[in-house]
Every structure is written in C-alpha cells, then in structure tokens.
Amino acid sequence: MQGKTFFIDLTKCTACRGCQVACKQWKKLPAEETRNWGSHQNPKDLSYNTLKLVRFTEVVEDGKLKNWLFFPEQCRxxxxxxxxxxxxxxxxxxxxxxxxxxxxx
Incomplete structure (x- = not known):
C-alpha cells in the first residue's frame, strides 16, 4: 500500500481557521465545547471530533506579545x-x- 501525502503551502496560510470549519462541515463532525484558556488556538488539541487544527504559539519578549507562529495540523x-x-x-x-x-x- 502506497503512503499518502498532504501539501500545505504555509506561505498562503493566514491562520483564519477556515480549514478547521470546512473539515468539520465536510465530515459532519460536531463542534467541541470549548472555553477561553489564554490562547488563540481553539480547541486545545486534535481529537476524535477535531481532525484539523491550526496550532498557535505566542512569542513573548519583555512581557509583550511580539509575534504569533501558527501551523495547520491534521490527521495525516x-x-x-x-x-x-x-x-x-x-x-x-x-x-x-x-x-x-x-x-x-
């Protein structure tokens, strides 16, 4: 059996999380009950109901938010x-x- 590959052009990703919504809609997955836990990443992790997630990392320098790093993660x-x-x-x-x-x- 041949493996499969996903290609994500990170130069075009704006972290809008539209891919998360589209994945849930396409697969008819229910929304997860979430809460604000101090990050723009929501939900907190991949799960049986969340197969696509945009991970956020906040870069803080001198106590101030300097940048956001993000990466779309999914079931591979x-x-x-x-x-x-x-x-x-x-x-x-x-x-x-x-x-x-x-x-x-």
Whole structure:
C-alpha cells in the first residue's frame, strides 16, 4: 500500500481557521465545547471530533506579545497510524483504516 501525502503551502496560510470549519462541515463532525484558556488556538488539541487544527504559539519578549507562529495540523492518514494502534486497545472499531486507500477514518 502506497503512503499518502498532504501539501500545505504555509506561505498562503493566514491562520483564519477556515480549514478547521470546512473539515468539520465536510465530515459532519460536531463542534467541541470549548472555553477561553489564554490562547488563540481553539480547541486545545486534535481529537476524535477535531481532525484539523491550526496550532498557535505566542512569542513573548519583555512581557509583550511580539509575534504569533501558527501551523495547520491534521490527521495525516499514516500508513501505520499510531492513534489506531492505541485506540485498538480500547475499541477496535474506534479508528478504521481503509485497506484499499489507507485512509484513516
């Protein structure tokens, strides 16, 4: 089975998080209950309901916000997905992998 690759042109990313919304809509995933925890990143991490996330890192110098660094992160549909290996210990149906395409669902 051949691996899959995602290419993200970071020079075009503005951290608008539109990709997060589009992913949830496309996959019909529910919104997560979130709260303000002191960062622009929301929700806090990837989960079974959040497969795409824009990670934010605030760069602070002399007690002042100097810059934001951001990176869009997503499920990578790994050939041997570690998330599936862990999930299989709890419920083998929690994360499935299509044997033909390798897609992790």
């Amino acid at each position: 549909h790994c050939v041997n997905p570690p998330c599936k290996m862990v999930a299989d210990n709890y419920d083998p149906r929690a994360i499935l992998q299509d044997p033909l395409t390798g897609a992790v669902i």
